[in-house]
Amino acid sequence: MDLTLSDEQQAVRRMTAEFTDREILPHAAAWDRAEQVDLRIVKKLADLGLFGVTIPEEHGGSGGDHLTYCLVLEELGRGDSSVRGIVSVSLGLVAKTILRRGTASQRSHWLPRLCSGEDLACFALTEPDTGSDAGNLATRATRVDGGWRIDGAKMFITNGTWASVALVFARTGGPGPKGVSAFLVPMPSEGLEVTEIHGKLGLRGQATAMLSFDDVFVPAANLLGEEGEGFKIAMAALAKGRMSLAAGCVGIIQGCLDAATGYATQREQFGKKIASFQLVQQLLADIAVEADAARLLTWRVADLIDRGQPFATESSTAKLYASEAAVRAANAALQVFGGYGYIDEYPVGKYLRDARVTTVYEGTSQIQKLIIGRALTGVSAFA
Ligand SMILES: Cc1cc2nc3c(=O)[nH]c(=O)nc-3n(C[C@H](O)[C@H](O)[C@H](O)COP(=O)(O)OP(=O)(O)OC[C@H]3O[C@@H](n4cnc5c(N)ncnc54)[C@H](O)[C@@H]3O)c2cc1C
Structure with missing residues (x-):
């Protein structure tokens, strides 16, 4: 697998990162407190083509491969998992399933509306x-x-x-x-x-x-x-969905790393930046390793999908690792912030709360282990 991003992938990543910094991060804490994201974000996401990534242009999508899709979801996950979830469900679980299994009239009716953000699913x-x-x-x-x-x-x-x-x-x-x-x-x-x-x-x-x-x-x-065929359709949707959830978790981990590193290089105790303490560096290093490992496992799934190879077990592996790592990373980041991590003036408490559900939905960590165990042994623990 070539880990070099193409010019197009880099451009989409940069565009989504700038959008996240400008339109999502400044509002995430207020949306969290209000228990409601500002739904005008849907049109803004759609205007950038983010509800149509991987959907061919003939259906109203913006095209692109699954690695591009992961880059988008990572950036949105760094900004606000509530926003990332709107896209990963409407586009990832539903529009992509309509594309794959829908009739011509189901595709022509729903895909342009879902890709334009006019409708959500x-x-x-x-x-x-x-x-x-x-x-x-x-x-x-x-x-x-x-x-x-x-x-x-x-x-x-x-x-x-x-x-x-x-x-x-x-x-x-x-x-x-x-x-x-x-x-x-x-x-x-x-x-x-x-x-x-x-x-x-x-x-x-x-x-x-x-x-x-x-x-x-x-x-x-x-x-x-x-x-x-419904159950098969649901499982196929979730196999790809787990990759997008893993990408969102990579975003959480990266957000934790950015926030904790920034804080550690500002905050002083004992007359020094806390970044100079080895035990604080250890917390940061652990988060950085989690970010790299989770990202590479997620990109591997995208690469397999884009090359038409089987990917379901690898997707469970990425989801299992990235979700558990996101919880660990957010917990470590909160530790770096000390008491300030515990109030919602800083983002790490929200990262921890948002990360927590990722080990539960789209198949719990236990269910991912059973899927991986079934692939290893040929024996299903579900039967
Ligand atoms: C915020 C949020 C959003 C969600 N969004 C959606 C959505 O959009 N669409 C949707 O359909 N669902 C959604 N879900 C549901 C989610 O997918 C389920 O909560 C999840 O699949 C777990 O099911 P459960 O909550 O019934 O737990 P249970 O299945 O009752 O599991 C309880 C515990 O038992 C364990 N367990 C169960 N079976 C086994 C086993 N065989 N071996 C070992 N351990 C086992 C589980 O791992 C877990 O620890 C969402 C959930 C949340 C919290």
């Missing part, structure tokens, strides 16, 4: 009683004249109150993963109630919602892929 897999065991989900879609009627509930849905379309996974057949199908459900829809979940530890600027489906009608044309 959400990905609705988790339910109140099924998280890690997603193949056991209970939301049911029943075939009726002209389409399907959906009943059930989805939990913890990112972008839930902002989205115009939900990619919903529902049971159309018997038990287990093979009985699940995927649907594109326009929002709002009659019978679909959306309730925002408040009081999150982190990602406080982001809309996380519960979706309740009471006899919601979906036309037959809104089935995504074939009947019974």
Whole structure:
């Protein structure tokens, strides 16, 4: 793998970094306190083409490869994970899935809107009683004249109150993963109630919602892929999603490194900069190593995808490492800041709160270990 970034990749990285420094970082603490990012950020992101990275221009996207996508998500993650999540769900989990599995009319209807930021999408897999065991989900879609009627509930849905379309996974057949199908459900829809979940530890600027489906009608044309393929579609989306989450975590780690290094070279104790103390340098060095390791694992996944190679286990590896490393890095950065790290005048406390969920969503760390263990041994611990 050639680690040299092309001129185009460097230009997109620079553009996103400048945008993050100008439009996101100065507001992140206020959005966090208000539990709401300013949604005008969506149009600004879209104007830069950031909702269309990897989507071909013929569908309204801005093209680019998966390494470019990782560079974008790293910069957004450095700025605010709540903003990064808007893009990684709407573009990464939903638009890319429509591109891969949608019919011509599903693509032409949704992709230009999602790439232009006119509409946002959400990905609705988790339910109140099924998280890690997603193949056991209970939301049911029943075939009726002209389409399907959906009943059930989805939990913890990112972008839930902002989205115009939900990619919903529902049971159309018997038990287990093979009985699940995927649907594109326009929002709002009659019978679909959306309730925002408040009081999150982190990602406080982001809309996380519960979706309740009471006899919601979906036309037959809104089935995504074939009947019974829903679980496979969800897992394929998450395999790429884990790379984008890992990239967001790299951004958190880099943000922690920048903040902690800056603080250590200013703050004085015992008549010296705290950066001159070896134990403080050790904290900084540990964060720097985590940043490099997480970034290289993430870039490896992008490289495999762009070369058409299998990448799912490597994506789980990157997600597992980068998410756990982001928590460690944010914790170490807070230590460098001492008491000032504990108040939200500085960014490191928010990095720690935002990092914490990354070892939980898109598959917990335990689930990533089982995926890696299955690849190593050929034995599934899920069965
Ligand atoms: C802020 C936020 C945003 C989210 N956004 C979305 C979204 O947009 N769309 C969506 O569909 N979901 C979303 N989720 C849901 C998320 O993916 C789930 O929370 C996650 O998959 C874990 O499921 P659970 O919370 O039900 O935990 P559980 O599955 O109940 O797990 C609880 C614990 O048991 C462990 N465990 C479970 N099974 C095993 C096993 N076989 N072996 C070992 N340990 C095991 C887990 O690792 C965990 O430690 C979001 C969650 C949060 C908090």
